[in-house]
Amino acid sequence: MDSAQLNGLTNFIWNIADDVLRDVYVRGKYRDVILPMTVLRRLDAVLEPTKAAVLEMKAALDKEGVTNQDDALRAASGQAFYNTSPFLLRDLKSRATQQKLKDDFEAYLDGFSPNVQDILNNFAFRNQIPKLSKADALGHPVGDLPALDNHSMGTMFEELVRRFNEENNEEAGEHWTPRDAVRLMANLMFLPVADRIESGTYLLYDCACGTGGMLTVAEETLQQIAKARGKQIATHLYGQEISDETYAICKADMLLKGDGDAADNIVGGSEHSTLSNDAFRGREFDFMLANPPYGKSWKADLERMGGKGAIKDPRFVIQHADDPEYSLLTRSSDGQMLFLANMLAKMKHDTPLGSRIAEVHNGSSLFTGDAGQGESNIRRWIIESDWLEAIVALPLNLFYNTGIATYVWVLSNRKPEHRRGKVQLIDATQWFRPLRKNMGKKNCELAPEDIQRICDTFLAFRETPQSKIFPNAAFGYWKVKVERPLRLHSQLTLPRIETLRYASGDEDIRTKLHEELGDALFENFASVREALEKLLADWSDASDPSDDDEAPKKGLPEKTKRKLLDPDTWQRDAVLVETATKLRDALGGDLYPDHNIFLEKLEAALKKLGIPSTGSGRGKPSASDLKQIIAAVSWRDESAPPVIKKVHKPGKVKPDPLRGLFELPSTSGRGAGGEGARPVVEFEPDSELRDFEQIPLLEEGGLPAPGEARQAGIEAFIRREVLPYTSDAWIVEADTKIGYEVSFTRHFYQPPQLRTLAEISAEILKLEQETEGLLTEITKGAAK
Numbered sequence: 001m002d003s004a005q006l007n008g009l010t011n012f013i014w015n016i017a018d019d020v021l022r023d024v025y026v027r028g029k030y031r032d033v034i035l036p037m038t039v040l041r042r043l044d045a046v047l048e049p050t051k052a053a054v055l056e057m058k059a060a061l062d063k064e065g066v067t068n069q070d071d072a073l074r075a076a077s078g079q080a081f082y083n084t085s086p087f088l089l090r091d092l093k094s095r096a097t098q099q100k101l102k103d104d105f106e107a108y109l110d111g112f113s114p115n116v117q118d119i120l121n122n123f124a125f126r127n128q129i130p131k132l133s134k135a136d137a138l139g140h141p142v143g144d145l146p147a148l149d150n151h152s153m154g155t156m157f158e159e160l161v162r163r164f165n166e167e168n169n170e171e172a173g174e175h176w177t178p179r180d181a182v183r184l185m186a187n188l189m190f191l192p193v194a195d196r197i198e199s200g201t202y203l204l205y206d207c208a209c210g211t212g213g214m215l216t217v218a219e220e221t222l223q224q225i226a227k228a229r230g231k232q233i234a235t236h237l238y239g240q241e242i243s244d245e246t247y248a249i250c251k252a253d254m255l256l257k258g259d260g261d262a263a264d265n266i267v268g269g270s271e272h273s274t275l276s277n278d279a280f281r282g283r284e285f286d287f288m289l290a291n292p293p294y295g296k297s298w299k300a301d302l303e304r305m306g307g308k309g310a311i312k313d314p315r316f317v318i319q320h321a322d323d324p325e326y327s328l329l330t331r332s333s334d335g336q337m338l339f340l341a342n343m344l345a346k347m348k349h350d351t352p353l354g355s356r357i358a359e360v361h362n363g364s365s366l367f368t369g370d371a372g373q374g375e376s377n378i379r380r381w382i383i384e385s386d387w388l389e390a391i392v393a394l395p396l397n398l399f400y401n402t403g404i405a406t407y408v409w410v411l412s413n414r415k416p417e418h419r420r421g422k423v424q425l426i427d428a429t430q431w432f433r434p435l436r437k438n439m440g441k442k443n444c445e446l447a448p449e450d451i452q453r454i455c456d457t458f459l460a461f462r463e464t465p466q467s468k469i470f471p472n473a474a475f476g477y478w479k480v481k482v483e484r485p486l487r488l489h490s491q492l493t494l495p496r497i498e499t500l501r502y503a504s505g506d507e508d509i510r511t512k513l514h515e516e517l518g519d520a521l522f523e524n525f526a527s528v529r530e531a532l533e534k535l536l537a538d539w540s541d542a543s544d545p546s547d548d549d550e551a552p553k554k555g556l557p558e559k560t561k562r563k564l565l566d567p568d569t570w571q572r573d574a575v576l577v578e579t580a581t582k583l584r585d586a587l588g589g590d591l592y593p594d595h596n597i598f599l600e601k602l603e604a605a606l607k608k609l610g611i612p613s614t615g616s617g618r619g620k621p622s623a624s625d626l627k628q629i630i631a632a633v634s635w636r637d638e639s640a641p642p643v644i645k646k647v648h649k650p651g652k653v654k655p656d657p658l659r660g661l662f663e664l665p666s667t668s669g670r671g672a673g674g675e676g677a678r679p680v681v682e683f684e685p686d687s688e689l690r691d692f693e694q695i696p697l698l699e700e701g702g703l704p705a706p707g708e709a710r711q712a713g714i715e716a717f718i719r720r721e722v723l724p725y726t727s728d729a730w731i732v733e734a735d736t737k738i739g740y741e742v743s744f745t746r747h748f749y750q751p752p753q754l755r756t757l758a759e760i761s762a763e764i765l766k767l768e769q770e771t772e773g774l775l776t777e778i779t780k781g782a783a784k
Contacts, residue, residue: 010156010160013034013160017034021137024135032124032125033128035123036248038160039123043081044088046256050077055084057073057076070114080263081113083113085107085108087104087111098133098138101133119251119255122268176213177210177213177360178399180451181406182213182214183451184408185289186218187455189287191455191459192356197229197353198231202233204238204288206239206288208241208290209240211253216237236265238285239265240266240278241272250266250268251268273300275298275301275342276302285348286348286356288346289357290360292336292361293336294336308327321380328374331369336362336365337378340409343357354412358409358410359409360394362404362405370479371738380476383472384476386415386420388409388410388411389423390423390426391423393427394408395428397444399441399442403441423470423472423475424458424467427744431450432450433445473697473698477696477741478697478713478736478739479693479737480736482692484728485684487636487637487639488598488634489640490633491592491633492633493589496632496633500573504572516531516535517532517535522574522577525567529565532565536565539556582609583609587605593641594640596641606626645682647681648661648680650680655680658718658730658731660682660683661681662681662682664678693722699717700713700716
């Protein structure tokens with residue numbers, strides 16, 4: 001179907017909607033009627049030639065008392081479906097009365113076979129009949145729509161759905177894949193194995209099949225390739241779709257192809273999410289392609305599966321890299337890569353061709369997810385398994401409802417020898433043909449010659465400006481945690497001690513309460529509890545927020561109120577202040593430039609004061625309380641000695657500064673060594689100075705192999721790139737993780753060509769010549 005025919009048909013149907021439904025539905029709801037009516041018209045047109053035969057068979061079966069009539073009625077209709085009502089759709093344009101038309105229309109719908117009933121139920125079309133009947137709109141002329149073939153019908157559906165989506169302002173992830181992109185995906189999937197396809201049966205699968213366009217184009221392409229090579233093949237299509245409406249369209253399309261079994265292989269509806277309700281568990285497929293939703297939350301699926309901690313689905317929790325529970329679970333805000341993981345779990349591993357996959361994603365699948373997170377883990381699993389053949393960057397604005405960058409991933413578990421251990425990146429962003437008229441966001445298309453050019457580049461597997469070939473490890477990196485020591489100065493000053501009075505939080509509110517009720521809050525809480533309750537109630541019930549800071553804003557949270565009414569909140573902070581004050585009395589208010597010496601003095605003072613063994617009588621500070629006191633009276637200072645976390649006995653541990661094992665400095669105030677070997681110490685890390693380095697796996701010695709080879713690459717990088725600038729840094733090997741990402745920008749970015757000085761100078765001279773004498777003319781005019 002050319003674009004003129006497509007526009008003509010869709011405009012015809014759109015005009016029907018405007019003429020008949022304008023006063024009955026808002027424009028965004030036209031689809032609730034138009035799409036099912038268009039399906040009915042197509043089904044009706046196919047059944048019309050055998051309508052009489054079906055009615056005769058129905059009468060004969062009823063006369064004989066046959067109850068299981070489905071097979072016989074299918075045979076009579078010559079299709080995988082039938083309608084036993086006496087009506088055709090065009091017969092229902094008008095009836096004597098509105099009620100009669102409604103009754104006959106319902107009888108017409110009830111006459112369809114069970115598989116069509118499933119389609120109608122997913123359209124929820126019967127829900128629209130009372131409204132249409134009341135508005136006298138049941139007899140609108142969709143019955144005049146010409147009988148279309150399956151391909152034309154599918155193309156028209158996609159155009160109608162696109163228009164309806166625009167009316168509803170559907171999000172970018174809810175879009176249909178244009179046929180030109182699907183043809184490219186099918187060719188990338190089939191052409192590399194075209195000469196190896198043998199006569200037999202092949203299973204095709206789409207895990208987010210929508211209206212079934214991808215499966216249809218893929219089947220046609222495979223059949224053409226097989227026929228051109230003299231092979232006899234049978235294809236079976238399988239798909240799953242969560243949207244009721246698009247599932248209904250897809251199933252109708254399968255029925256119209258004459259294969260009832262194929263229609264049964266399409267599973268869908270709102271209860272059939274691919275992620276949480278796999279309809280083809282345990283089944284494997286030869287060829288798979290999909291366009292999963294981008295940036296769409298799968299939080300509801302996650303909850304249905306029990307949450308991340310409880311998911312044991314073998315599609316998403318696998319064995320890889322010596323990890324028996326290697327998680328592929330992505331962020332709940334975007335589940336597109338889980339659709340890819342789902343298809344990878346359905347690959348055939350015991351056939352000559354194995355399985356091939358083509359899936360389109362947006363750019364986030366290339367790089368989102370940190371090392372060890374779901375997205376990165378999926379990329380790692382794919383690349384380390386050597387399944388990724390190529391990624392093709394498509395032109396912008398190729399899709400109907402989004403202008404974002406999109407990429408086709410091509411995968412196989414039977415890579416040819418020359419591709420093994422390598423990945424090809426193809427930049428096809430400039431290979432397109434502009435459309436004369438935009439179709440939504442789509443302003444370009446892949447012409448046949450563009451598809452051929454991309455496929456030729458893919459099959460040639462050579463380095464060109466638009467084709468780059470990399471070893472698998474080029475996309476991997478080690479994420480290494482780099483720590484630096486905490487360096488503190490400490491001083492028990494009164495202002496710093498006073499900050500502990502509100503250490504439990506809510507400082508602004510508690511300051512105001514302290515001003516109102518005084519020290520009794522800390523010393524005799526029971527005496528002011530009633531007044532405190534009244535204050536909090538007054539603040540919460542205030543009709544307007546205070547403009548003069550007399551009270552907190554309206555609506556004090558219940559959790560905060562409970563905390564403020566708990567005497568332990570105030571008593572704990574009072575103990576902190578009292579303890580810190582006693583420590584100041586014992587140690588004085590002098591500055592300690594070495595935090596290690598401060599800690600030694602602090603420990604001695606605590607023992608001498610009987611803290612924490614005896615406490616103050618109202619409670620004793622816990623270890624966390626003491627930690628809070630120390631934090632309140634200490635601050636970071638680069639000139640301070642490092643804070644020692646742990647001291648190892650001399651000779652028990654060898655110094656290894658790169659891994660955080662340092663010889664104790666001779667000037668240290670804690671456990672300083674004398675003559676001979678010094679103890680080895682570990683420093684307290686400073687979280688504010690913590691950094692992470694991404695070290696390429698291709699760093700010399702850095703490939704993900706066990707033992708010294710891996711360590712050599714990491715060490716070489718740290719010594720070259722980190723230690724010259726931060727000599728006190730060390731790495732935490734236990735937290736080292738492997739990540740994978742793909743950067744098209746890095747490999748294909750072309751900086752703009754800057755003009756030379758000669759070109760700039762020439763342009764300036766030209767402008768001067770053009771304006772020569774202009775100022776003189778202006779001044780002469782002013783003089784006159």
